[in-house]
Amino acid sequence: MKRFIPLIVLLVMAGWIAGNWMPPKIAPNEFDLSKFGRIPVLVGGRVKPLDTVARNSLLIIHGKQELRLEDGRNLSAIQWLADVLFNASVADQYPVFLVQNDEVLGLFGWEQSQRKYFSFAEFSPFLKQIEEQGDQADKLEAVQRSAYQSAILNLRNGLVLYQRLKNSVQLEGTQNFAAELQAYEANLPGAAKAAVQAQRGESFDHSKLNDVAELIQKYEKVSEMAYALAVPPAKGSTDWHSVGDSLLHSVATGEIPPIVADYAQIGDAFRAGNHAAFDQHVDAAANWFATEQPGAVKRASFEFLFNRLQPFTQSMALYVLAFLLACASWLGWTRTLNRTAFYLLLLALAIHSFGLFSRMWLQERPPVTNLYSSAIFIGWGAVIVSLILERIFRDGIGAACAGAIGFVTLIIAHHLAGSGDTLEMLQAVLDTNIWLATHVVAITTGYSAMFLAGMLAIIYIVRGVFTSSLKKETANSLARMTYGVVCFATLFSFVGTVLGGIWADQSWGRFWGWDPKENGAVLIVLWCAIILHARWGGFIRQRGLMMMAVFGNIVTSFSWFGVNMLGVGLHSYGFMQKAFPWLLGFMISQLALITIASLPLEHWKSFRTSRISSGEELPDASTA
């Protein structure tokens, strides 16, 4: 029976994930937005499905990808977006804007209470004030802003985004958009004729001009405000346009692009609550896109699926479970639990890899392009190396490391995603796949290895000090693994750092510019070199190696995050003040572990009984 436990657990977990992946059920009174959410638009320089626009916008404004209404109903991001686009007066009442700063609330005379979320309608009397205050804060560098200033600026940006979103396909408040467009199209030739006559100074029909002029004013406003560019490039062009833009352009062509008419019909049907008409016009739009923009549709559909599967969230759960099982295996049922953990890790890694490669395909880039993707990649790399160690040693240590690092890095990634699109376009200087694929990948692989070495050392210290489970063989194999992983880290960190220098030489004409991120990378290389030389010189033994590997966590976290917080230099992408307390906390915890490790060996539970000094256990340095 025990033999089958790992397989059964694996199947149960796989089934659970398959359940998560089922498309959500649609209540009979709700619209089916799954096709609508796949329609591609251009936002932030990238073609993406409306579903992504909805999720990212809601994440920026609301802090989550889902909205809970006051009556207890849950709205998905795309449901919210549909209301914002087509039914703005309803969406204005939704409590979406996250405001927690009491000074910001005080600005409107509101007292801080349990309520964190506010609706656009509540802010509408204060828009001018918010804009003024936000502009003041905007003039300061991010580092100089107070908590109030950051919060008011966030609110302003959120409100701007929301209002632009509302006017992306129609002017908010428009009721019969399809009819309006028909009238517009019909009146265009007459108006054009009248305009020519007016220019020549001949008599012309004022009413014909007026009919259209009013609408043109409206469309100018939509064109100014639009957030999403919904009209794909015409034949022979590569530029997407907003609905407003293309309606203004219609003055010259006399035609309205079919997709704009479709959007109008979709909106009208949505407002009228007419499910059949809605489905019919969404289908028409989807079919039109499929023939006009097959590439964009393919990617957008895949991204829609990717959004629903949430691969990183699924693997996060698996990593935690595997970590717990691997730790439990040191207490008993060793083989069974070990194997279960290993199977679960393989499943988690498969899903993690699916997510990573999907992102690469969607972006057509190497895996690491920003801080978010670096977290995903560091976790992925560390999990693979850990699983190789687990295959060699089969003692649960690699599995525990894989679970812990996989989980923590994905949690970090999750928190880094708050600023919106994680597949954002790259700044001009980063727009080179060769260097992203070599320098960045090597550096982040180095980070992976450093964290893995640190994790192995933590296991050594915690098991050694607090439990009696650290047997001599286990301690020796941990030491060998740590040493090997440090070697691996040295290689990748060094090569990555130098490749970065070469990239800099190619781009800016200097190999080394003492930019903070470069310095962070070289700190890792130096620390690795110190560990290796101290080991070769016999200045440290097993315990010293472990303490230094834990310190490596501090060096690596400084290099990964710390230098970005300085706000200097060419690599200062992704400034994150919010992460500072976390980083500090992490560093302090690592120092605490080093302090614990420096306890005399007779206080180590594992060594108290066996009375073996760590020095005698040390395998010969030259063979390690």
Add this chain to the structure above:
Amino acid sequence: MARKIVDLITSLKLTIVCLAAGMALILAGTLAQVHLGIHEAQQRYFQSWLVWWPAEGNGFRIPIFPGGHLIGAILLINLIAAHAKRFRWTWRKLGIHLTHAGLIIMLAGGLFTDLFAVESHMRLSRGDTRNYSEDQRHMELAVIDTTDNDLDQVTGIPESVLKTNRTINHWSLPFRIVVRNFYQNASLKISNEGSLRPIANQGPGAMIAVQPLAPTTAQDERDVPAAAIEILPKDGGSLGTWLVSDALGAPQTLSCGGRTWMLAMRTARYYKPYSVTLQKFTHEKYAGTEIPKNFASKVTLIDPERNVSRDVLIYMNHPLRYRGETFYQAGFQQDDSATILQVVHNPSFLAPYVACVIVAAGLLVQFGFHLVGFARQKRIVVT
């Protein structure tokens, strides 16, 4: 005693101490960049032999830490000495030897770059032609003989000479230049009654007061130096005192010995035997965003000496390398009306490329040996 010294400079402990000192220095220098800016922090911490406290001033100063050059030099000596003393050829040590040989090349190349690389800028508006680049961090006093219609004779006096030499006597000039005042950084104002008095009595400078300022540390600002110089013809007498500063727009004119001269304080220039003309500068953004997609400068390169006349596109990650100099797309003017090319002359730019390959090969060999040994040992344990 001699033996002890040899032991010390070849010891592994010294290596570790140097590496640790290097880490501390880099950490301190990186944190200092927040307040000092990258350039100043680099000068104080990395491109120096010692780090001083207080960092500036002529008063009492003590060195508090070895600087980048000192640590690098000691490491280099330690590395070379240790290998000279302990070098034994075995295949097992191949990786270690390769790694360290590569590091020697890298450290030496870094030192060489620090000493000999020259960075300057070329700012071009559309249609502009330049046969020189400018050094934003250094100024020069240009004394130009404009008497001939088709040829100007330029005598450039570097800022460092103005700063230290009171009297400048150059063979090409019929007069001596005496520096009366020199300010590293200053702002100029129209002189009013009761405020600061002018320090010059000729040209526009006679109406301008000079307000000395502390040198700037901000990354996007630079010092505006000013000086008062007196012109003393070599055959006796004085023509008066002029105020020179690059904050004064146009150059000033004076006559001496029947010839016409222009005076201008300007950024130091490096003249080239070829010229570069900007045809077009493009700044692309991703649709609907402010995120830059590409910057590109289309220039014409004309080198009469080598019979070269061709168009070149300089853009992100694609510099122009020509006659030992490299032109990179470094920036642009706010309204896209001008491009800024960085011009770098670095004779040791190949060193890191070579070093990287050697060290990477060395580490691979070394850790490859470990891995083989590791797997073998593991197999014994398992069986």
